[in-house]
Amino acid sequence: MWAEENRKMIEAAISIIAGSKSDANIVKRAEETLGKLELDYNIAYLSCHRNFEDLDIYLRNSKADVFIAIAGLSAQLPGYIAARTEKPVVGVPVNKAFSGLDSLLSIVQMPKGIPVACVGVDNPENGALLAAEILGVKDNDVAKRVHQYRRGKK
Numbered sequence: 358m359w360a361e362e363n364r365k366m367i368e369a370a371i372s373i374i375a376g377s378k379s380d381a382n383i384v385k386r387a388e389e390t391l392g393k394l395e396l397d398y399n400i401a402y403l404s405c406h407r408n409f410e411d412l413d414i415y416l417r418n419s420k421a422d423v424f425i426a427i428a429g430l431s432a433q434l435p436g437y438i439a440a441r442t443e444k445p446v447v448g449v450p451v452n453k454a455f456s457g458l459d460s461l462l463s464i465v466q467m468p469k470g471i472p473v474a475c476v477g478v479d480n481p482e483n484g485a486l487l488a489a490e491i492l493g494v495k496d497n498d499v500a501k502r503v504h505q506y507r508r509g510k511k
């Protein structure tokens with residue numbers, strides 16, 4: 358089974374999911390921020406259009422407390438994840454066309470009852486920081502590192 362073969366991919370508190378390998382440059386920047394914050398994360402490249410069976414398995418098995426969902430164009434991925442988990446989902450719109458406005462609106466305009474928190478276009482640093490702040494609500498050590506990062510000390 359996909360999730361068993363990829364057990365290591367589902368165990369961190371933060372899960373980064375991107376819709377395409379073509380988003381890798383944005384994923385890398387999220388990773389850099391999470392690295393500065395000394396946080397573990399998993400990364401999966403799973404499109405809600407092309408790999409939805411694997412994505413569903415991943416989500417059913419994930420141990421994440423917060424998801425960072427990175428997608429461009431008609432960016433259904435964050436909303437798709439939010440429909441399948443009650444954990445917070447942070448969407449990062451990617452500029453692939455129309456200066457990223459298509460992706461931004463796709464992520465932001467969720468129906469009532471299924472929220473997605475959305476950061477700016479091509480701003481994975483804020484996506485990572487917001488995910489850390491969510492974890493920091495219940496984890497003082499994370500909150501301290503977030504505090505230092507925000508003051509430029511990390």
Ligand code: RP5
Pocket residue numbers: 375376377378379380404427428429430431432451453
């Ligand atoms: C989205 O479509 C992905 O997140 C990516 O930003 C965009 C284009 O994907 P590719 O056609 O490059 O795989 O699903």
